Amino acid sequence: MAKRAVFKLEKITKQYRMGEDVVTNALCGIDIEIENGEYVAIIGPSGSGKSTLMHIMGCLDSPTKGRVFIEGIDVSKMKDNELAVVRREKLGFVFQAYNLVNTLTAVENVALPMRFAGVGRGEAVRRARELLKKVGLTDRMGHKPNQLSGGQQQRVAIARSLINDPDIILADEPTGNLDTKSGQEIVELLESLNRKMGKTIVVVTHHLGLAQRADRRIYIKDGKVEREERKASRKRRR
């Protein structure tokens, strides 16, 4: 696979302004480049700016300063609606709190981004079923989120992130609300997306196992990149 940058962040800063002179510098000059097919873990203490960074990469938020390129396209100046299109076509997002729509069934939740892309219900549901099968929820398709365990909900969320077949999956502490065993399953699922389907994965995690299996670990502290670690070779590990 040709190595090209799917993400390029240039001098990203993010300030939260609360009132006149209360300013939080959540990110202070971040430069990151992520290549196609990479599996990257972002690690750092609480409040260091990991989620803020993920939201900016996920086009859910825009930086105060700096530029974000996704597959070569500058998204930092895009309008709301253009960002919505980037979100549903180029990116899949997995949240710590799953963030499923409680009134919809598993299948409907998974189908949602495809429905927003203008695909008819029948086609979207068919594809959603396929994906739910892939994440091992064949017999939970019609369940509502509150009828599913945390691990199952997170698998629904992962299936949802895949529905429009994006190249990039962003996951913010996907195992944060899960016990060790279900956490492990999610870790393996994400890893297989990277290894078998070639998805670029960026994951924020405190989960040591998850972090260690990544190709690269980026340590964030106080809104800056503290250091990076690169796995020598993916093949050697096997």
Next chain:
Amino acid sequence: MMYDMLLGELMRHKLRTGLTITGVAIGILLIVSLGSFSEGIKIFVDQQLAYSSGLITVIKQDISFEGIMYSKVDENVIDELADIPGIEDISGFVMGTTPEVGWFGGIDFSKVDMFSGFSVELDEGRTPEEGADEVVLGYKAAERLDAGVGDSLKIGGRSFEVVGIYEEMGTEDDDSVITTLAKAQDVLGMDGEVTMVIIKPEDVSEARSIADFINDEYGDSEEIKAGTDEDVRKFAEQLTDQMSAMTFAMGSIASFIAGIVIMNVMFMAVRERRREIGVMKAVGATNRHILIEIMAESLAITFAGSVAGLVLSVVVVQFINGFLGGSFTAVITPSLALESTAFLMAIGALAGMAPARQASRLNPIEAIRYE
């Protein structure tokens, strides 16, 4: 756009949705039932005018059109007025009700023809003869009283024989029992008096000036008032205008309240679905998707309310018509139903706008954080 989701959302809050629908339904009910009266009056007046058109009517001076039942005019006036130049024909009739048969009237059968547009044909039998205790029935009255030619009816404590049945006329005469002038005067205790005098001018365009002449010359002395069908039409228009104004006022208030109810409910729905809306935006819904979703919900509620309101109106109007007893009927015309529904839908759209905008502008991250 996502009808599947829409229905689910509305069904999730059955009580709330139901109450909102009821609010809208009451709005429609008010507009439609009041409007149906205006429509009914228009139709009623048109019917009346159809067979009094071009005629001059003479009634008691201080009586207005709606109190016509209480009009009493001295019979001798007929002979006096008959001499006025330009009059082709003149006739008086008596109209009243009796407890036994309801509408009961007396006319001069030899002059039936003078009512233009009143080309009355007998379905069966003949007209009553002078001096005989005989009646002829409108077709509705025949059905209502379950009487046919040869049967006898008690009227004013006396026995009358049914000698004929009229064909349908399309006016309230269909529901009347009619006899000769003299007999009706007798039964209704109106000896020497008629309810109304009807004059047919030689030239219809002279009707106004003849009526004015009668009012000037005889008005005060005989305590009578002459009017043309134009006067009746004007009066009716005044009445329907008043009804329309009232319908508009009440309808506006009802719609305004319905609009506020809808807006409130939609704001509530948006507030408690902040997280869901945020999630949808996070996974790729545009502002427009959300806007349309909330607007659609608002319109769906309004539409359901409108349909419920229309059904309710039909029931209520029918009930009221049953009370009125057939002389006058409130009518729900298709245009009334359509216009009031369209009006309420516009209210629903307006009411949904602000909540929909608010929802569409939610910041996905903040909405997701909100727990």
